[in-house]
Amino acid sequence: MRVTIFGTGYVGLVTGACLADVGHDVVCVDVDEVKVEGLNRGVVPIFEPGLEPMVKANHAAGRLRFTTDAATAIAHGEVIFIAVGTPPDEDGSADLRYVLEVARTIGQHIERPAVVVDKSTVPVGTADKVREAIATELLVRQVEVPFSVASNPEFLKEGDAVADCMRPDRIVIGASEPGAVEKLKRLYAPFNRNHERIVVMDVRSAELTKYAANAMLATKISFMNEIANIAERVGADVEMVRQGIGSDPRIGWHFIYPGAGYGGSCFPKDVQALARTAQQHGIDPRLLNAVESVNEHQKKHLFELIERHYGGKLKGRTFAVWGLAFKPNTDDMREASSRRLLQQLWDAGAQVRAYDPEARHEAQRIFGERDDLVLCESANAALIDADALVVVTEWKPFRSPDFSRIKRALRDAAIFDGRNLYLPEEVEAAGIAYYGIGRGRSV
Numbered sequence: 001m002r003v004t005i006f007g008t009g010y011v012g013l014v015t016g017a018c019l020a021d022v023g024h025d026v027v028c029v030d031v032d033e034v035k036v037e038g039l040n041r042g043v044v045p046i047f048e049p050g051l052e053p054m055v056k057a058n059h060a061a062g063r064l065r066f067t068t069d070a071a072t073a074i075a076h077g078e079v080i081f082i083a084v085g086t087p088p089d090e091d092g093s094a095d096l097r098y099v100l101e102v103a104r105t106i107g108q109h110i111e112r113p114a115v116v117v118d119k120s121t122v123p124v125g126t127a128d129k130v131r132e133a134i135a136t137e138l139l140v141r142q143v144e145v146p147f148s149v150a151s152n153p154e155f156l157k158e159g160d161a162v163a164d165c166m167r168p169d170r171i172v173i174g175a176s177e178p179g180a181v182e183k184l185k186r187l188y189a190p191f192n193r194n195h196e197r198i199v200v201m202d203v204r205s206a207e208l209t210k211y212a213a214n215a216m217l218a219t220k221i222s223f224m225n226e227i228a229n230i231a232e233r234v235g236a237d238v239e240m241v242r243q244g245i246g247s248d249p250r251i252g253w254h255f256i257y258p259g260a261g262y263g264g265s266c267f268p269k270d271v272q273a274l275a276r277t278a279q280q281h282g283i284d285p286r287l288l289n290a291v292e293s294v295n296e297h298q299k300k301h302l303f304e305l306i307e308r309h310y311g312g313k314l315k316g317r318t319f320a321v322w323g324l325a326f327k328p329n330t331d332d333m334r335e336a337s338s339r340r341l342l343q344q345l346w347d348a349g350a351q352v353r354a355y356d357p358e359a360r361h362e363a364q365r366i367f368g369e370r371d372d373l374v375l376c377e378s379a380n381a382a383l384i385d386a387d388a389l390v391v392v393t394e395w396k397p398f399r400s401p402d403f404s405r406i407k408r409a410l411r412d413a414a415i416f417d418g419r420n421l422y423l424p425e426e427v428e429a430a431g432i433a434y435y436g437i438g439r440g441r442s443v
């Protein structure tokens with residue numbers, strides 16, 4: 001099938017590559033000329049396991065093309081995806097500027113019937129706005145082109161995006177016109193061979209499903225962080241508690257890891273946007289507000305542990321920070337907990353030596369040159385001349401370090417483990433002070 005995708009970010013590029021990989025003819029369009037020019041040369045602008053070879057192979061096979069020319073791209077697609085960003089507006093609601101701009105562009109150029117599909121995470125009612133924006137442009141042009149608007153929210157996880165896209169848990173199709181449903185079912189048939197994964201519903205339910213999924217996951221994290229804070233005060237170890245509850249299938253093991261707070265481009269903004277939707281419809285989103293406020297507090301908690309250990313005197317100290325990305329296997333630092341921590345350390349007059357396996361360039365882009373930041377080439381290099389080690393992202397290579405080496409390298413042997421990667425006894429046996437999240441050790 002002929003597919004057009006607006007936006008070559010984490011969602012658009014991965015979707016485009018996966019659809020091309022199963023044989024569809026995909027044109028990706030982006031307003032970012034540098035990105036498009038790079039992609040046409042085989043430069044993949046984001047780190048996502050398995051993505052680069054997939055993009056290169058399908059580009060070479062002619063099934064995956066990149067352009068800034070929206071008119072040509074629209075002429076190509078019988079299915080046109082909108083996968084552009086929906087950042088938070090000032091009041092927390094989703095900013096639909098980019099989505100509606102794409103809708104207008106589609107209305108200005110569409111010549112043949114097409115199904116327009118919202119893949120961006122958008123509030124309930126957005127499909128109506130997209131339909132209206134396209135229809136208005138058609139009216140201006142005084143032409144009639146049949147089109148339908150469907151919702152097909154994306155559930156891929158950064159760091160696992162290609163695998164998620166190739167083997168999705170479910171494919172949600174929100175559409176009212178049978179023709180649109182059939183077209184999308186045909187498009188996704190190659191991903192639906194082993195068992196039924198497609199869930200068809202009305203557009204509004206599909207739009208809400210995405211927010212419900214992210215809000216539920218964020219709720220689990222904030223819940224566990226609250227339990228961790230209680231554990232810390234009462235002298236319990238939240239890691240034991242986690243093991244004690246995860247085996248209950250009604251609770252499950254996923255997303256019950258306490259830590260330095262959730263970040264990324266989705267959970268923070270989607271929880272806020274859903275809360276705003278609730279308010280706009282006269283509902284007080286008490287639970288969603290609590291989820292967000294627990295997370296805000298949690299993002300500061302690691303710093304509080306550090307501050308307490310040093311009696312508030314952080315000026316002139318140096319901290320090795322392992323992990324900058326908002327989670328492992330990505331270079332994405334949007335809303336990452338590391339950003340809050342670094343800012344707090346800098347505000348307190350401390351220096352940072354940071355290492356992340358993939359986010360170094362992103363950190364360079366975000367922070368620029370600063371006297372109080374050294375971006376290191378390795379985890380061990382970050383330890384040089386540092387007082388203590390702070391672990392912020394749970395990258396696999398950080399899981400089993402040589403504690404005796406860390407002890408020798410650090411000036412004041414202390415580890416602040418923001419992801420509970422280590423066994424406190426093992427760290428302490430190496431002569432290093434240990435602080436985790438909710439481990440009943442910082443009373």
Ligand code: NAD
Pocket residue numbers: 006007008009010011012029030031032035083084085086098101102119120121122154155156157158265266
């Ligand atoms: P992103 O910021 O990585 O990419 C967005 C891309 O859209 C950019 O390359 C930008 O240049 C491009 N763009 C903006 N305006 C455009 C226009 N008028 N025409 C063409 N391209 C345009 O965003 P993302 O992380 O891929 O997220 C996209 C959407 O998918 C968001 O709504 C997000 O909430 C949702 N989502 C993201 C994830 C994720 O893990 N990142 C997962 C599921 C859903």
